[in-house]
Amino acid sequence: MADYQTFEHDVLVIGSGGAGLRAAIEASATGVSVGLVCKCLLGKAHTVMAEGGIAAALANVDDRDNWKVHFADTMRGGQYVNNWRMAELHAREAPARVRELEAWGAVFDRTPDGRILQRNFGGHKYPRLAHVGDRTGLEMLRTLQDHGVHQGIDVHMECTILTLLKEGDRVVGAFGYEREKGTFRVYRAKAVVLATGGIGRAFKITSNSWDCTGDGHSLAYHAGAELIDMEFVQFHPTGMVWPPSVCGILVTEGVRGEGGVLRNSEGKRFMFGDIPENYRSQTADNEEEGWRYTQGDRDARRPPELLTRDHVARCIVREIKEGRGSPHGGVFLDISWIRKKLSNASEHIKRKLPSMYHQFKQLANIDITAEAMEVGPTTHYIMGGIRVDADTQMSRLPGLFAAGECAAGINGANRLGGNSLSDLLVFGKRAGEYAAQFSRENKTGVVNPGQIEETVSEALESFNRGSKGSAADGNPYEIQYELQRFMQDLVGIVRKETEMTEAIDRITELWIRSKSVAAHGNRQYNPAWHTALDLRSLLTVSEAITVSALNRKESRGGHYRDDYPQKDPALGKLNVVVWKGRDGTIQVRHEPLPEMPDELKGIIEEMK
Amino acid sequence: MKTATFRIWRGNSEGGLLRDYTTEVSEGMVVLDAVHQIQSKQAPDLACRWNCKAGKCGSCSAEINGAPRLMCMTRLNDLPLDKPVTIEPMKAFPLIRDLVTNVSWNYEVKKRIKKFKPRRPDVSDGTWRMLQPDIDRVQEFRKCIECFLCQDVCHVLRDHRKHDEFIGPRFFVHAAGLEMHPLDTEERSQELRTSFGIGYCNITKCCTNVCPEEIKITDNAIIPLKERVVDDAYDPIRKLIRRFTNGD
Ligand SMILES: Cc1cc2nc3c(=O)[nH]c(=O)nc-3n(C[C@H](O)[C@H](O)[C@H](O)COP(=O)(O)OP(=O)(O)OC[C@H]3O[C@@H](n4cnc5c(N)ncnc54)[C@H](O)[C@@H]3O)c2cc1C
Ligand code: SF4
Ligand code: SF4
Ligand code: FES
Numbered sequence: 001m002a003d004y005q006t007f008e009h010d011v012l013v014i015g016s017g018g019a020g021l022r023a024a025i026e027a028s029a030t031g032v033s034v035g036l037v038c039k040c041l042l043g044k045a046h047t048v049m050a051e052g053g054i055a056a057a058l059a060n061v062d063d064r065d066n067w068k069v070h071f072a073d074t075m076r077g078g079q080y081v082n083n084w085r086m087a088e089l090h091a092r093e094a095p096a097r098v099r100e101l102e103a104w105g106a107v108f109d110r111t112p113d114g115r116i117l118q119r120n121f122g123g124h125k126y127p128r129l130a131h132v133g134d135r136t137g138l139e140m141l142r143t144l145q146d147h148g149v150h151q152g153i154d155v156h157m158e159c160t161i162l163t164l165l166k167e168g169d170r171v172v173g174a175f176g177y178e179r180e181k182g183t184f185r186v187y188r189a190k191a192v193v194l195a196t197g198g199i200g201r202a203f204k205i206t207s208n209s210w211d212c213t214g215d216g217h218s219l220a221y222h223a224g225a226e227l228i229d230m231e232f233v234q235f236h237p238t239g240m241v242w243p244p245s246v247c248g249i250l251v252t253e254g255v256r257g258e259g260g261v262l263r264n265s266e267g268k269r270f271m272f273g274d275i276p277e278n279y280r281s282q283t284a285d286n287e288e289e290g291w292r293y294t295q296g297d298r299d300a301r302r303p304p305e306l307l308t309r310d311h312v313a314r315c316i317v318r319e320i321k322e323g324r325g326s327p328h329g330g331v332f333l334d335i336s337w338i339r340k341k342l343s344n345a346s347e348h349i350k351r352k353l354p355s356m357y358h359q360f361k362q363l364a365n366i367d368i369t370a371e372a373m374e375v376g377p378t379t380h381y382i383m384g385g386i387r388v389d390a391d392t393q394m395s396r397l398p399g400l401f402a403a404g405e406c407a408a409g410i411n412g413a414n415r416l417g418g419n420s421l422s423d424l425l426v427f428g429k430r431a432g433e434y435a436a437q438f439s440r441e442n443k444t445g446v447v448n449p450g451q452i453e454e455t456v457s458e459a460l461e462s463f464n465r466g467s468k469g470s471a472a473d474g475n476p477y478e479i480q481y482e483l484q485r486f487m488q489d490l491v492g493i494v495r496k497e498t499e500m501t502e503a504i505d506r507i508t509e510l511w512i513r514s515k516s517v518a519a520h521g522n523r524q525y526n527p528a529w530h531t532a533l534d535l536r537s538l539l540t541v542s543e544a545i546t547v548s549a550l551n552r553k554e555s556r557g558g559h560y561r562d563d564y565p566q567k568d569p570a571l572g573k574l575n576v577v578v579w580k581g582r583d584g585t586i587q588v589r590h591e592p593l594p595e596m597p598d599e600l601k602g603i604i605e606e607m608k
Numbered sequence: 609m610k611t612a613t614f615r616i617w618r619g620n621s622e623g624g625l626l627r628d629y630t631t632e633v634s635e636g637m638v639v640l641d642a643v644h645q646i647q648s649k650q651a652p653d654l655a656c657r658w659n660c661k662a663g664k665c666g667s668c669s670a671e672i673n674g675a676p677r678l679m680c681m682t683r684l685n686d687l688p689l690d691k692p693v694t695i696e697p698m699k700a701f702p703l704i705r706d707l708v709t710n711v712s713w714n715y716e717v718k719k720r721i722k723k724f725k726p727r728r729p730d731v732s733d734g735t736w737r738m739l740q741p742d743i744d745r746v747q748e749f750r751k752c753i754e755c756f757l758c759q760d761v762c763h764v765l766r767d768h769r770k771h772d773e774f775i776g777p778r779f780f781v782h783a784a785g786l787e788m789h790p791l792d793t794e795e796r797s798q799e800l801r802t803s804f805g806i807g808y809c810n811i812t813k814c815c816t817n818v819c820p821e822e823i824k825i826t827d828n829a830i831i832p833l834k835e836r837v838v839d840d841a842y843d844p845i846r847k848l849i850r851r852f853t854n855g856d
Contacts, residue, residue, distance in 0.1 A: 041657075042715060043754055044665040099735055105724035105789065107743050107750055114737030132747065138664065139750060149715070150723045157712070180704050209660040243636020249662045359662065362681055364636070477648035521653035524620065525705040528652035 002456040004175075004184035009035035009154065010439040011432070012174060012189035014161050014216065017045035018137075018424030019404025019431070020195030021144035022097075026432030027193075028151045032439050035187060036153050037176065039160040039211055043145045046197050046209040047424065050137025051252035051355065053119055053129025054425070055418030056094035060115040062126040062298060067091040069125050071600070072607035074419060076278070077123040077308050078383070078412020079557045079567075080604075081229070081575060084596040085390035086410040090419070090426050097425035098130050106143040108132055120257040120294060122306040123416040125282065125607075127296070134252050134355045140421055159185060161215065162533065163455045164192065164223040164400065165447050171223060171400040172445025175455050179530070182523025184456060188447060190439035193393075193431045194220060194386065194402040199233075199541045201534075203379035204481075204488040207239055207250035213534045214541035216406035220386045221540055225395040226579045228408045228591075229384035230541075231548035232558045234415055235493045237312035239378025241330035246363045248378040251333060251356060253417045255373075256305040258352050259294040260335035261287075262316070263372070264324035270331075271304035274315050278608075279307055291341065310414045310558045313377040317493055320376065330376035336369055345369065377493055381420065382541075383411040383558060384548065387577065393431035399438060399445070403431035413557020462532040465518040474517035476532040483510055483538055491546050496562040503546045511539055547586050548576045609634070612684065614642055615692040616654065620705045628692060633684055639695065640668055640679040643707070655706035663820060666755030670707050671696045676757040676818045679707075698760040711756055717775045720803075724786055725794040742790050749785035749829060751821040752778065758815035758825060764808045774805035777815035777825045784829035787836065797840040806834055 011027040013020045016038035028034040038045060059065040071091035075082055102108065102116065108130050109117040118127040132139040149155070161176035165186070173188040196216030200208025221227055238251040256262075264270050275283050283304050284290040290303025305312065316331050326332050335353070339345040346369040350357050353368070360366040360373060385408035386395055393401045404424045411419065462476070490503040514536070519529040554568035555561050574590045581587040609632045618627045629646045640658055647654045658668040661680045668679040673687065673694050687693050701709040730736045758777040764770050775783075783800060786792050800806045813826045823829070 040659050040665075041667060041711070044659045044667050046659070048753075049660050049662060049664045102736065103726060103729075103734075105726070105786070105792075107738075107746050107789065110738055110740040110743065114739050115735065132750070135664075135751065138753065142750065142752075146718070146723060149719050155715075157715075180710070209662075209665065210658055244634065245637045245641045246662075355664070362663070363638070363683070475648070475652070477652070481648075519652070525655040525708050526653045527647060527655060 002184060002453055004186050004452070006186045006188065007035060007156070008188045008444070009033050010189065011035070011191050011193065011435045012037065012187050013193045013195060013432070014038075014174060015045065015195030015197060015404070016040070016042055016155070017047035017195060017197050017404060018140055018144065018421060019428040020045070020193070021141070021148050022425050022428030023193045023195055023403055023432035023435065024153045025144065025148050025151060026429045027436040028153050030433065030436040032436045034153045035156060035189065037156045037159045037161060037174070037187065039158060041157050042155055043141060045141065046212055047137050047141045047421070049209060049250070050140070050421055051134040051250065052121055052254040052257070053131030053136045053418050054094070054098055054140065054421040055121070055124060055128050055416065056098040056130060056422050057091065057128060058095050058098065058116060058118060058130065060111055061118045061296070065126040065128060068603045069607060070094070070128065072604050073124055074410070074416060075412070075604055077414050077416040079414060080412065080572060081556070081593060082412030083390055083409030084594065084600055086427070088600060089390060089430075090410050090423060093426045094422040097422065097429065101140060101143050101425075104143050104147040106139050108139070119254065120302065120306065121417040122253055122256070122312070123308045124418065129418040131254070133351070134254050134353050136421065160530070160533065161219060162459055163451070164219050165451060166223060167445040167448065169224065170398040170445055173447055175452055177459065179525050182526060182529070186447060186452065188444055190442050190444055191399050191401065191435040193435050194400070194406055195404045195428065195431070196406045198405040199382045199545075200379050202484065202487050202538050202542045202545070203492070204484040205239065205248040206379040207236060207248055208379070213537045215537045216402065217385055217544065218537035218540035220395060220400065220402065221544065221580055223397060223400065224580065225397050225400060226387040226577050227384060227544050228387040228575050228577050229412070229548070230382070230544040230578060231552045231576060232383035232411070232413050233379065233545060234309055234381040234383060234558045235313045235377040236380035237309055237316050237377055238333055238375040240364065241374050241376040242328035242364060249359065249363070250378065250380070251373060251375050252353070255333060255335050255353060255356060256303075257294065258335065258349070259291060259338045259341075260305070260333055261303070261337065262305050262312070263332045263334060264319045265326060266324055270319055270324070271307065271312065271315060275304050275307065276311060283307065308414055309417070310560070313493060314560060316377060326374040328374050330374040332372040333375045334372035336371055379488070381405065381415055383413065383415055384408045384545070391430065392434035393427055394434060394438070399442065401431045401435045403427040413559060459533060462517050462519040462529060463523070465516065474513055476517040476519070476528055476535060479510055479513055479517060479535060480531055480538065483507075483542060487542050491542070491549060494560055494562050495549055497550065500546050500550050504543070507539060507543050507546065514539060543586055544578050547588055548578055551576050551588055551590070612642070612689040613692040614646065615694045616643070616646070616707070617696040618654070618706055619703070621703050626694065633689065637684045638680055639672055639682045639684065639693070642684065643679060643695065655704070655708045657708045664753060666753035669698055669755045669757050669760065671698060671760070676760045678755060678757070678820050681820060698756070700760040700762070700766045701756070713771055714754070714756055714759065714778065717779050718782065721775070721779060721783055721786070722794050722796055724789065724792055726791040727793050736791055738790050745828065746785050746789050748823055749781045749788075751823060752781055753821060754778065755820060757818045757820065761814045761818045763812065763814070770805065770808060773803070774808045777809075777830065779804070780806065780809070780833055781823060781825055781829045784833050787833065797837045800833060801837045801841060806830070806837060
């Protein structure tokens with residue numbers, strides 16, 4: 001019999017990022033008992049890194065803004081394969097969720113008349129991002145954390161969930177291990193909310209933190225839920241490229257929102273040369289107009305640097321490929337040029353972008369108020385994820401909910417900057433609310449001891465091999481690096497059939513090798529063991545991404561195929577869905593988009 | 609290729625020792641990169657805690673050549689590499705293993721600090737008005753990434769182990785962020801003086817010196833709080849006026 005401790009809650013939330021905390025707060029406010037499990041420490045989840053802001057049509061800076069414009073912007077950015085209902089709920093509810101943060105103590109930057117200040121961001125028609133300098137994620141996460149800890153939520157830090165426990169189709173709890181001693185734990189719950197964030201660690205160059213290994217995607221998939229839109233991975237156009245050890249660290253879009261420009265090695269602002277048709281009417285056609293836009297001129301149109309991320313990233317890749325890149329394989333991002341426009345430019349930059357200033361000074365020895373940065377694309381966000389009901393966030397498995405980056409629907413083929421933090425709040429709250437309701441309407445389920453035994457023996461296999469000490473022991477770190485390298489090369493920004501087929505073969509090979517990795521030493525806070533356990537998630541999401549990407553034979557949003565460079569209108573009417581078949585292999589199908597009500601179609605037409 | 613030696617603490621609460629690892633170093637590397645390299649090639653079970661590798665989460669705190677710092681923001685260029693670089697866990701907290709300490713005490717402390725309690729909204733739509741100059745100070749405190757390096761260096765915790773009577777610089781920053789929040793109406797000076805032990809701080813400024821977010825912990829948070837606590841104790845009228853002007 002496996003040795004483990006058992007905990008019981010009405011609602012179990014897995015993940016302490018913005019989505020998880022917001023869900024836990026909501027569920028707990030309804031009076032049910034809530035447990036929050038996370039594999040990091042509280043307050044350290046990836047959300048803490050978010051920089052630019054939270055998108056919400058508060059209309060504090062431009063009173064022409066409202067939820068309809070935000071809705072239309074989100075759908076346009078997502079190339080219309082978004083779940084319309086989620087996009088609608090998100091646009092309608094985000095303002096209330098942001099104001100609520102203020103009531104809980106968040107201190108956003110202010111407009112001159114004392115309201116929450118909003119900044120420009122790519123793809124948003126009006127200044128819409130509530131922010132705090134360039135550390136908005138920290139402000140949001142800390143506010144939720146400080147509010148949540150006074151609500152009686154039981155927090156289990158540094159516990160990693162390895163499997164979801166099921167009774168028939170229903171999810172009735174989760175099983176995992178705590179790092180400090182390496183002992184196992186059973187969490188029984190009437191409802192479970194997954195809020196485990198993204199998958200960036202499946203790629204070599206990423207802005208994502210250590211915990212973004214796609215665990216929630218993988219847990220849900222193996223439990224029988226569906227994943228949708230997994231081909232849509234967002235490569236953020238501006239990550240650091242030099243020095244190598246910091247390659248991938250994000251350079252916020254806020255730099256461009258504040259007037260930063262992209263140039264190639266010839267000094268040319270190449271984005272002016274490539275403005276897609278559907279954005280032409282909204283985009284400046286000269287540098288002066290672009291500058292005026294960033295300074296709040298309501299009549300100016302946005303500079304092409306603020307086009308959607310997928311497009312800017314591809315333009316950068318093109319410049320680099322065609323030999324017009326910067327010395328270390330990126331392009332130049334320059335904010336220092338605003339010296340020509342503002343007398344206090346240096347102070348201004350430091351005040352608006354303090355962590356960027358800090359980051360470059362400390363890690364690359366570059367003063368961004370005086371010289372240009374070198375930047376290139378970095379794996380940033382996954383639009384795809386667990387398929388959920390738009391209103392309740394419940395997956396197809398009763399009792400299993402998902403919110404935040406691990407859930408899918410709202411972003412379609414490409415996410416607009418700022419729409420993630422608002423997504424976490426809007427759908428985190430909804431998931432918490434409906435999970436609490438589910439827990440009131442259902443009894444605690446029965447945990448199957450066989451399932452636990454099986455997970456325990458799988459989890460300990462790497463140790464059994466380690467203790468035998470055979471020379472052929474696989475090194476878990478090596479397998480992880482190898483996966484990250486080929487996912488970057490073969491399933492990255494520019495994709496094609498032959499390379500992705502190769503990726504599938506290599507994933508299959510790594511699945512086999514992952515069964516022979518070894519962990520040495522004891523179970524106490526053992527990173528090799530942890531890395532070995534992460535492999536299952538990383539391989540699962542890599543496979544789901546690649547299979548979905550092979551299946552979408554067109555280019556759209558974050559998914560670009562060299563062999564199908566155009567959009568295919570027929571494919572624009574469907575989503576790609578994957579799930580685990582009875583035989584254990586991955587299954588895939590196309591599914592028509594849900595029909596949008598005429599009222600919303602009308603809004604989209606009106607805003608075109 | 610150039611190499612450097614890292615002298616890393618290995619062990620748990622029962623004991624341990626400093627062990628040397630030599631590894632390749634390249635341009636721009638930070639200490640955390642070196643630790644990862646050693647982990648993947650030489651010491652797979654070397655425990656260290658990290659998340660963002662960008663100085664934003666405050667997970668990777670350690671003592672590098674004796675100085676409390678973030679491993680992910682300490683560049684090797686800035687360290688003398690002709691002798692071994694020592695990496696040790698924080699000393700103010702119980703050791704779990706190798707470079708990882710148990711910092712849960714900090715989370716318990718925070719729960720004891722009364723939470724934000726705003727005045728009634730200024731406008732009927734439920735919102736408030738605050739001017740930027742009035743929140744600059746509070747925003748400085750809210751930059752804190754909870755790395756607990758200031759707690760690690762403070763002699764009241766590190767040497768005198770007053771964990772039961774003193775909440776430490778991090779939480780004076782937190783309390784100051786609440787007390788100076790223009791909307792807050794809660795009352796915290798009583799416990800700051802008593803159970804939070806602000807009197808133990810003798811303004812050595814060691815905490816300010818290690819803060820990676822460059823928060824002026826002593827000058828901007830602790831000293832004004834000390835003044836406030838004294839005022840409130842000896843001048844109750846002034847305290848009432850302050851609460852009154854906050855619109856309570
Ligand atoms: C550098 C950067 C800047 C960004 N800036 C912005 C921005 O300005 N605006 C915006 O809208 N978006 C931004 N984003 C995107 C946004 O930050 C993320 O999409 C969002 O924070 C994800 O939040 P989440 O709550 O879904 O998950 P996360 O914050 O990733 O949290 C995941 C949680 O799940 C836990 N977890 C994971 N697996 C397990 C497991 N197996 N067991 C237990 N716990 C587990 C983790 O420990 C963690 O607590 C940015 C992203 C990056 C990388
Ligand atoms: S100034 Fe006070 S709080 Fe800071 S280290 Fe010195 S004694 Fe500790
Ligand atoms: S105040 Fe500074 S040193 Fe102390 S925990 Fe916060 S960021 Fe770290
Ligand atoms: S890993 Fe986040 S601060 Fe170092």
